[in-house]
Amino acid sequence: MRDMNLRSLPPYFHALPRDVRRLCRANRAHTITSGMAAGYIQANLVILPADQARQFEEFCEKNPKSCPLVGMSAPGDWSAPALGQDLDIRTDLPLYRVWRDGVLVAEVTDIASFWRDDLVAFALGCSFSFENALLACGVSMRHFETGQGVSMYRTNIACTPVGPFSGPVVVSMRPFRSKDIIKATEISAMIPLAHGGPVQIGFPEEIGITDIATPDYGVATEIKSDELPVFWACGVTPQAVLDASRPAFAITHAPGAMLVTDIAIPDYDRLVKDFSVPII
Amino acid sequence: MRDMNLRSLPPYFHALPRDVRRLCRANRAHTITSGMAAGYIQANLVILPADQARQFEEFCEKNPKSCPLVGMSAPGDWSAPALGQDLDIRTDLPLYRVWRDGVLVAEVTDIASFWRDDLVAFALGCSFSFENALLACGVSMRHFETGQGVSMYRTNIACTPVGPFSGPVVVSMRPFRSKDIIKATEISAMIPLAHGGPVQIGFPEEIGITDIATPDYGVATEIKSDELPVFWACGVTPQAVLDASRPAFAITHAPGAMLVTDIAIPDYDRLVKDFSVPII
Numbered sequence: 001m002r003d004m005n006l007r008s009l010p011p012y013f014h015a016l017p018r019d020v021r022r023l024c025r026a027n028r029a030h031t032i033t034s035g036m037a038a039g040y041i042q043a044n045l046v047i048l049p050a051d052q053a054r055q056f057e058e059f060c061e062k063n064p065k066s067c068p069l070v071g072m073s074a075p076g077d078w079s080a081p082a083l084g085q086d087l088d089i090r091t092d093l094p095l096y097r098v099w100r101d102g103v104l105v106a107e108v109t110d111i112a113s114f115w116r117d118d119l120v121a122f123a124l125g126c127s128f129s130f131e132n133a134l135l136a137c138g139v140s141m142r143h144f145e146t147g148q149g150v151s152m153y154r155t156n157i158a159c160t161p162v163g164p165f166s167g168p169v170v171v172s173m174r175p176f177r178s179k180d181i182i183k184a185t186e187i188s189a190m191i192p193l194a195h196g197g198p199v200q201i202g203f204p205e206e207i208g209i210t211d212i213a214t215p216d217y218g219v220a221t222e223i224k225s226d227e228l229p230v231f232w233a234c235g236v237t238p239q240a241v242l243d244a245s246r247p248a249f250a251i252t253h254a255p256g257a258m259l260v261t262d263i264a265i266p267d268y269d270r271l272v273k274d275f276s277v278p279i280i
Numbered sequence: 281m282r283d284m285n286l287r288s289l290p291p292y293f294h295a296l297p298r299d300v301r302r303l304c305r306a307n308r309a310h311t312i313t314s315g316m317a318a319g320y321i322q323a324n325l326v327i328l329p330a331d332q333a334r335q336f337e338e339f340c341e342k343n344p345k346s347c348p349l350v351g352m353s354a355p356g357d358w359s360a361p362a363l364g365q366d367l368d369i370r371t372d373l374p375l376y377r378v379w380r381d382g383v384l385v386a387e388v389t390d391i392a393s394f395w396r397d398d399l400v401a402f403a404l405g406c407s408f409s410f411e412n413a414l415l416a417c418g419v420s421m422r423h424f425e426t427g428q429g430v431s432m433y434r435t436n437i438a439c440t441p442v443g444p445f446s447g448p449v450v451v452s453m454r455p456f457r458s459k460d461i462i463k464a465t466e467i468s469a470m471i472p473l474a475h476g477g478p479v480q481i482g483f484p485e486e487i488g489i490t491d492i493a494t495p496d497y498g499v500a501t502e503i504k505s506d507e508l509p510v511f512w513a514c515g516v517t518p519q520a521v522l523d524a525s526r527p528a529f530a531i532t533h534a535p536g537a538m539l540v541t542d543i544a545i546p547d548y549d550r551l552v553k554d555f556s557v558p559i560i
């Protein structure tokens with residue numbers, strides 16, 4: 001009993017993380033991991049040279065809502081066993097981006113030719129994991145229905161800076177009716193590795209969003225009159241921070257092409273059972 | 281480290297449950313247990329003859345948000361050891377109400393003279409417990425500031441009926457700004473014995489509340505322009521159900537004069553620590 005709503009669930013929803021990673025390694029995966037491997041933590045990938053890794057790790061620790069640190073590799077170790085069995089961080093994501101001095105220099109399905117012995121990989125939690133949990137509980141989201149992706153906004157909330165790393169918190173927005181505001185808040189709060197609970201409900205201007213119809217990333221999402229916009233800290237935050245800090249060398253995932261880890265959401269089956277019923 | 285906000289906390293906030301009960305037994309307690317014995321479950325009291333107790337127990341089990349069953353006594357057993365050490369259910373609440381055929385016949389500080397060997401006591405969770413947790417986390421509530429008590433409303437949500445027991449869900453309302461909507465939702469969801477998470481945020485008309493300024497119980501609470509009303513299932517629900525089902529004999533607590541149990545809120549110290557910091 002893992003979901004209420006089999007018909008409308010995405011393909012690969014019940015796939016295991018290692019199977020998604022094998023598809024990626026064979027370059028046969030979809031390029032977006034949204035809706036895959038429900039029950040497991042997906043992650044944004046940030047790879048930096050070891051000489052910057054300590055400060056970036058501290059940056060993540062000080063900004064846990066935006067940059068929840070799922071795990072990291074030892075320098076040069078592309079296997080990162082804490083994140084998955086039989087993992088090769090160089091091949092097991094659908095698509096990567098390679099950056100020099102903050103400029104995108106390559107978008108590739110395999111980073112073996114860019115690998116160096118001093119590289120440290122950071123896995124930072126991603127909203128795909130809590131979205132999968134919402135889907136499993138029968139909570140639908142407009143951006144899945146429209147297929148247009150989530151709306152994201154830069155806020156007036158500053159990340160706690162560390163060394164060269166600083167920038168605004170970026171948030172994603174999903175409109176919900178009351179009953180799903182409550183479910184989405186309670187469910188996401190139970191998954192701190194996927195950004196945890198929301199940071200704003202109903203008053204976007206309080207976090208510096210003056211025009212909800214014009215997101216800074218992604219396309220606009222309709223908000224109906226019986227809905228409120230709910231905002232979560234978003235994994236685009238570290239991307240914006242890297243854009244601003246322009247490290248000499250970095251590799252990241254491409255947007256939506258996440259690392260699917262073997263780390264299970266704690267108590268996932270009970271969570272789905274508890275939240276698959278009406279709130280009262 | 282149990283609270284952020286020592287100056288503004290109510291008297292008896294850090295009292296132990298047994299000390300509150302001893303004050304009640306000596307008839308020296310305040311008559312309202314709001315703000316007392318933070319970290320412990322307070323309860324509405326419903327005492328019924330054993331021939332109705334089984335159906336009332338089933339009613340509670342089928343309506344867990346309104347009537348969270350904290351515990352019950354064996355017939356005639358006023359000590360109810362599952363609810364507290366050295367407990368005397370006949371003397372340890374500040375004030376009781378005695379009902380015959382649904383009519384209030386006495387309001388007393390001691391029900392020893394009304395006790396019968398067939399009486400079963402039900403303890404049903406109360407919002408005072410989650411309100412104390414909110415206070416301990418520095419989340420203030422307008423009805424504490426004004427001292428006027430919480431606003432309550434009958435809704436268009438029907439309790440699941442069992443035998444003679446039926447009626448509408450009654451809800452309490454607290455207005456909050458976004459940051460405290462999120463904290464209050466997450467904190468209350470962690471305390472299912474105190475009604476759990478909210479049942480409605482922001483759209484009172486969806487649950488049949490057409491005039492927020494005219495509560496069915498208590499007085500109106502101001503809602504500021506940067507706040508939304510948040511509604512929780514309320515322990516007045518069983519009171520309304522008893523009003524409607526008019527049992528031949530019943531004893532309840534008087535409004536606000538709760539049973540303070542020895543049952544600790546699970547992980548209370550960690551909860552207070554986690555929620556005493558900003559949400560981001």
